[in-house]
Amino acid sequence: MRYFDHNATTRVDPEVIEVMIPFLQTHWGNPSSAYRFARPVKQALQQARAQVASLIRAQPEEILFTGCGTESINTALHLGAMVGRGQRHAIVTLVEHEANLRYAAYLESQGWEITRLGVDGQGLLDPQAVKDAIREDTAMVSVMWANNETGVLLPIHDIAMCCRDRGILFHTDAVQAIGKIPVHVDEVPVDLLSLSAHKMNAPKGVGALYIRKGTPFAPFLYGGGQEAGRRAGTQNMAGIVGLGKAAELASVRLSQKNQVGALRDHLEQGMLRSIPNLKVNGHPTLRLPNTSNVCFGGIEAEALLHQLDRLEVAASSGSACSSGSLEPSHVLTAMGLSPRQALSSIRFSLGIETCQEEVDYLLQHLPEQVRRLRGYSPLNQ
Ligand SMILES: Cc1ncc(COP(=O)(O)O)c(C=O)c1O
Numbered sequence: 001m002r003y004f005d006h007n008a009t010t011r012v013d014p015e016v017i018e019v020m021i022p023f024l025q026t027h028w029g030n031p032s033s034a035y036r037f038a039r040p041v042k043q044a045l046q047q048a049r050a051q052v053a054s055l056i057r058a059q060p061e062e063i064l065f066t067g068c069g070t071e072s073i074n075t076a077l078h079l080g081a082m083v084g085r086g087q088r089h090a091i092v093t094l095v096e097h098e099a100n101l102r103y104a105a106y107l108e109s110q111g112w113e114i115t116r117l118g119v120d121g122q123g124l125l126d127p128q129a130v131k132d133a134i135r136e137d138t139a140m141v142s143v144m145w146a147n148n149e150t151g152v153l154l155p156i157h158d159i160a161m162c163c164r165d166r167g168i169l170f171h172t173d174a175v176q177a178i179g180k181i182p183v184h185v186d187e188v189p190v191d192l193l194s195l196s197a198h199k200m201n202a203p204k205g206v207g208a209l210y211i212r213k214g215t216p217f218a219p220f221l222y223g224g225g226q227e228a229g230r231r232a233g234t235q236n237m238a239g240i241v242g243l244g245k246a247a248e249l250a251s252v253r254l255s256q257k258n259q260v261g262a263l264r265d266h267l268e269q270g271m272l273r274s275i276p277n278l279k280v281n282g283h284p285t286l287r288l289p290n291t292s293n294v295c296f297g298g299i300e301a302e303a304l305l306h307q308l309d310r311l312e313v314a315a316s317s318g319s320a321c322s323s324g325s326l327e328p329s330h331v332l333t334a335m336g337l338s339p340r341q342a343l344s345s346i347r348f349s350l351g352i353e354t355c356q357e358e359v360d361y362l363l364q365h366l367p368e369q370v371r372r373l374r375g376y377s378p379l380n381q
Helices: 012-020 034-057 069-083 098-109 127-133 154-167 237-257 259-276 301-308 330-334 356-375
Strands: 063-066 091-092 113-117 138-142 169-173 193-196 207-213 280-281 291-296 320-322 324-328 345-349
Touching: 012 237, 034 063, 034 193, 034 237, 063 069, 063 280, 069 091, 069 138, 069 169, 069 193, 069 207, 091 098, 098 113, 113 127, 138 154, 138 330, 154 169, 259 280, 259 291, 259 356, 301 345, 301 356
Parallel strands: 091 113, 091 138, 138 169, 169 193
Antiparallel strands: 063 207, 193 207, 280 291, 291 345, 320 324
16 A cells, blocks of 8 residues: 555554553553552653653643544633633634534534634635734634645744733644644743644554643543543553654654655656646645645546555545535635535645655556546546
């Protein structure tokens, strides 16, 4: 399988698996237990917290482990809703992940007012739009660091500064940015930041929420006193240890030069050279180095993905299946693409393991597949 879907999930790094196994086989105690058998488990929990904190330059006690990126985002928005002093207005963007948009819609159903900011044709958000949308009753702002479909980076630093000045809680969904670009909370004054392990070569089913010291908190899950009373439920120790190791590996990789950006550019330029009527969706440079979202005019993305699957190439489109029909990506339509253009777009996302041969294989087969589909696509009739 030539895997070009690293924004969907990543393979667990062998070094991550290695550190996880003892926490399934030997050190299977409960980290909350007081006896000696549980001591290495408790120590591993502390170490993982320090490793994740170090990646984003936070303090270990500012890291809360969760069950996934979605839970981190829901926890952040829930917290914003609970600790507000009667304010019931929130600002998000139209290009957020469903984990954000659906929780915002839930708040709306509870009487909140939600402002959903749009982006321009390149997927960029004007920070002035956030400033202009802030009202007396704004309780929180939540804007993602990098978009999962296009890789476009949002102006988190400017928004964070503005929210800090106005005393408004600011959350960022950094699930896609973490491990791909430097994300440092000592430089960008966010209050809350969500991340997910399975996007950074660690296992699925574990995430973290960074909560800046001094931020008021309201739990999302009630029960035991784990995570300093902030998230009930016995911790997924193997997953957390894996996330800690992945964070450590990501810190090292980010300090070294890697080939992901060069391979993505090689893929994109190769596609632009060999396939007519092709357009890259998203800003050319203000983008994650691993993501390329392209619109293949005149074909259905699903048909091309099917052909690629037969050639053992995995990629994806941002369209969602809803009640039997295909809905165009909300991110691409927010950027002004027509539903037809959005349904003709595919995301290729590379990872640290992607190699030149895989990119060359894709470039060798893609033009022919596109030409054949264009020959008999109903979109061309
Ligand atoms: C930007 C973004 N936020 C949140 C999530 C949800 O993360 P998880 O799958 O860990 O719940 C994803 C996953 O695709 C994502 O891409």
